[in-house]
Amino acid sequence: MGFLTLDGLTKRYGEAAAVSDVSLGVAKGEFISLLGPSGCGKTTTLQMIAGLVEPSAGRITLDGRDITHEKPDRRGLGIVFQSYALFPHMTVAQNVSFGLEMRKVPRAERDTRVKQALALVQLAALADRYPRQLSGGQRQRVAVARALVIDPPVLLLDEPLSNLDAKLREEMQFELRGIQRRVGTTTIMVTHDQSEALSMSDRVVVMEQGRIMQVDAPYRLYESPATPFISTFVGKMNRLPGVWRQGGIEAGGRLLPCDGAGLAEGAAAVLAIRPEKIGLTAPGGGVIDGCIKARFFLGSAWFFTVETSAGLVGVSLPNAGAEPACEGEAVGLAWSSASAKAGRPEGVLSA
Amino acid sequence: MSRMHRNGPIALLFHTLVVGFVLAPLVVICLVAFTPANTLTLPTTQVSLRWFAAVFEHPDFVASFLNSLWVAAIAATIAVVLAVAAGLALDRYDFRGRAALNALFLSPLMIPHLVLGVALLRLFALLGATGSLVWLTAGHIVVVAPYVLRLVLAALSGLDRSAEQAAVTLGASSWIVFRRITVPMILPGITGGWLLAFINSFDELTMSIFITSPATVTLPVRMYMYATESIDPMMAAVSALMIAVTAAAMLLLDRIFGLDKILVGQG
Numbered sequence: 001m002g003f004l005t006l007d008g009l010t011k012r013y014g015e016a017a018a019v020s021d022v023s024l025g026v027a028k029g030e031f032i033s034l035l036g037p038s039g040c041g042k043t044t045t046l047q048m049i050a051g052l053v054e055p056s057a058g059r060i061t062l063d064g065r066d067i068t069h070e071k072p073d074r075r076g077l078g079i080v081f082q083s084y085a086l087f088p089h090m091t092v093a094q095n096v097s098f099g100l101e102m103r104k105v106p107r108a109e110r111d112t113r114v115k116q117a118l119a120l121v122q123l124a125a126l127a128d129r130y131p132r133q134l135s136g137g138q139r140q141r142v143a144v145a146r147a148l149v150i151d152p153p154v155l156l157l158d159e160p161l162s163n164l165d166a167k168l169r170e171e172m173q174f175e176l177r178g179i180q181r182r183v184g185t186t187t188i189m190v191t192h193d194q195s196e197a198l199s200m201s202d203r204v205v206v207m208e209q210g211r212i213m214q215v216d217a218p219y220r221l222y223e224s225p226a227t228p229f230i231s232t233f234v235g236k237m238n239r240l241p242g243v244w245r246q247g248g249i250e251a252g253g254r255l256l257p258c259d260g261a262g263l264a265e266g267a268a269a270v271l272a273i274r275p276e277k278i279g280l281t282a283p284g285g286g287v288i289d290g291c292i293k294a295r296f297f298l299g300s301a302w303f304f305t306v307e308t309s310a311g312l313v314g315v316s317l318p319n320a321g322a323e324p325a326c327e328g329e330a331v332g333l334a335w336s337s338a339s340a341k342a343g344r345p346e347g348v349l350s351a
Numbered sequence: 352m353s354r355m356h357r358n359g360p361i362a363l364l365f366h367t368l369v370v371g372f373v374l375a376p377l378v379v380i381c382l383v384a385f386t387p388a389n390t391l392t393l394p395t396t397q398v399s400l401r402w403f404a405a406v407f408e409h410p411d412f413v414a415s416f417l418n419s420l421w422v423a424a425i426a427a428t429i430a431v432v433l434a435v436a437a438g439l440a441l442d443r444y445d446f447r448g449r450a451a452l453n454a455l456f457l458s459p460l461m462i463p464h465l466v467l468g469v470a471l472l473r474l475f476a477l478l479g480a481t482g483s484l485v486w487l488t489a490g491h492i493v494v495v496a497p498y499v500l501r502l503v504l505a506a507l508s509g510l511d512r513s514a515e516q517a518a519v520t521l522g523a524s525s526w527i528v529f530r531r532i533t534v535p536m537i538l539p540g541i542t543g544g545w546l547l548a549f550i551n552s553f554d555e556l557t558m559s560i561f562i563t564s565p566a567t568v569t570l571p572v573r574m575y576m577y578a579t580e581s582i583d584p585m586m587a588a589v590s591a592l593m594i595a596v597t598a599a600a601m602l603l604l605d606r607i608f609g610l611d612k613i614l615v616g617q618g
Contacts, residue, residue: 050520051520052516052519052520072516072519072520073519073520073521073522073523073524074522075520076522077520078520079516079517079520081513081516081517082513083511083513085511085513085514085516085517086514086517087514087517087518087532087535087536088514088536089535089536089538098518098521098523098531099521099522102521102522102523102527103522146517146521150521150522
C-alpha cells in the first residue's frame with residue numbers, strides 16, 4: 001500500500017457530509033493535487049490529514065502507522081497555509097527556526113538547517129527581515145522553508161498560490177515543483193485551479209461534493225475525463241447533443257464522426273471534443289460548416305467560437321505567426337473520429 | 352493615508368472648535384498651576400512653582416498619589432489577566448450562556464459608578480472587608496476590566512488563527528502556542544487595554560468615594576475632599592501632574608506600539 005493512505009475518510013457536520021468515504025494511497029515522493037470547486041471537501045480532507053479537523057469515520061495511516069487520532073503537534077507534517085500564517089512578530093529566520101526549537105534541536109544545528117532551508121527557497125539574504133517587509137512571493141517561500149526545515153514525511157499545501165498575482169503564480173508553480181523534486185518530499189496540494197493541478201502533479205485527485213470522482217495522471221485526466229463535470233472543469237470541452245448513429249452522432253443535420261462504444265443505435269447522445277482537437281478548413285472541407293462568431297487572441301493561441309447547425313463550437317488553434325480567419329467568415333470544422341467521444345447525455349464519457 | 356483630503360473651510364473651522372473645546376480646559380488648568388497668586392488666576396507677569404512645591408509638602412497628597420498609582424497598576428494588571436482568559440473563552444468557544452457572560456463582563460460600563468459604589472460598600476460591609484487596599488483594588492478591577500476585555504476581544508477577532516495552527520503543526524504544545532504566538536500577536540490590544548484600565552482606575556472618583564477608608568484615600572478622592580473645603584491653585588498643580596502622568600504614559604505607548612493601532616485597532 002501507499003506511504004500515506006486514506007481509508008474511507010469521512011467528515012460530517014451535523015447531517016451534511018463535507019467529505020464522504022475518501023480512500024487514497026499516496027506513494028513516497030509523489031506529488032498529488034486535490035482538485036475541485038470550492039466546497040468540494042478538498043480542504044477538509046487536507047485538514048484531516050494535518051490533524052486540524054477530527055475525522056468522523058475512516059483511517060489515516062502514515063508509513064504503516066495509524067495517525068487518525070494523533071494530535072497535530074505529534075504528526076510532524078509540514079503545512080503551508082493559504083494565508084501563509086507566518087508569525088508576524090518573528091523574523092524570517094525565527095519563523096523557520098520555530099519548528100526546530102520545538103524539536104529541541106541544538107542551537108548550532110538549528111542555525112545551519114535554517115540557512116540551508118532559506119537557501120533552498122533563495123531567501124538567504126532576507127533572514128533578518130520581518131514578514132511585513134516581504135512581498136507576497138517571498139512570504140510564500142518563507143512558509144515553504146518553515147514547513148520543509150523540519151524534514152516532514154509529508155508536505156501539505158493549502159491553495160499555496162492563490163494569493164499571488166498571475167505572473168508570479170506561474171513562476172512559483174515551477175519553482176515549488178522544482179523544490180519538491182530536489183527534496184523528494186511526498187506532497188499533497190489542494191487547489192481549485194486546474195492548470196496548477198495539471199502542471200505540478202504526478203497524479204490529480206478530482207473531488208466533487210465530498211467524493212473522489214477520478215484519480216489519474218494529469219495527461220490521462222485531461223484526455224479521458226470520467227464524468228462530464230470533470231471534462232468541463234479540467235480544460236475546455238465542447239459538448240454537442242444529438243443522436244447516435246453508426247460511426248458518429250447525428251446533430252444539426254450532419255453525421256459527426258466520433259468514438260461511441262456501447263451506445264445503441266438511435267439513442268440520445270452527446271459528442272465531446274476539446275477545442276484544440278478541431279481544425280479549420282475551407283467551407284465544405286470538414287465534417288460540418290459554420291460561421292465564426294467571435295475570435296480571441298491569447299498570445300500562444302487563437303480561440304474561435306463558431307456557430308454551426310449543431311450548436312456553438314469552441315476551436316483553439318496554435319498561433320502560427322499569420323493572421324487566421326476573421327469574424328463573420330464561413331469555415332469548415334474538421335476532426336478525426338478518434339479525438340471525439342460520444343456518451344449518454346448524463347452518462348460516463350470515458351472510453 | 353493617500354485617501355486624505357484637504358479640509359474645506361467650514362470643516363476646518365468645525366474641527367478647530369472641537370479640538371479647542373477639548374483642549375482649552377486642560378491648557379488653562381496647566382497654566383493656572385504656575386500662578387504665584389493665592390487664587391485660581393492665570394499667571395500674567397511671572398510664573399512660580401510654589402504650588403507644585405505645596406503638593407509635595409502635603410504628605411496626605413503624596414500618600415494618596417502612591418495609593419492611586421498602586422491601585423491603578425495592580426487593578427489594570429489583574430484586569431488584563433482576567434480579560435485575556437475571558438476573551439479567549441468568548442472568542443473561541445461556543446457555549447451555553449456565552450452571550451449572557453459577555454454582557455455580564457461588559458455591564459460595569461453601563462452601571463453608574465455611583466450605584467456600584469453604594470453596592471460595593473454594602474457588600475464589603477457584609478463581608479466585614481471595609482477599609483483595605485485589597486478590596487478597593489477589587490472594586491477597581493470590576494470597573495476597568497470591561498475596557499481591557501473590549502480591546503482584547505478586538506485583537507483576538509483580528510488574529511489570523513492559521514498562525515496558531517501553523518505553530519501547532521510545527522510541534523508546539525497549546526501552552527507554547529499561547530505564550531509564543533497568541534500573546535505576542537494580541538500584545539497591542541493587551542497593552543492598550545492595560546493603559547486604558549490604568550487611566551480609568553487612576554482617575555476613578557465616584558465609586559472610590561464610597562469604598563475608600565481614611566488609610567486608602569486615592570488621589571481623586573483626596574482632591575475632591577480638599578476641594579470641598581477650599582479651592583486654591585494647588586488643585587491646579589495636582590491636576591497638571593495628573594495630566595503629565597497620563598500624557599507620559601500615552602507618549603510611551605505611542606512610541607512603542609503606535610496609538611492608532613491600539614485605540615482604533617488597526618494592524
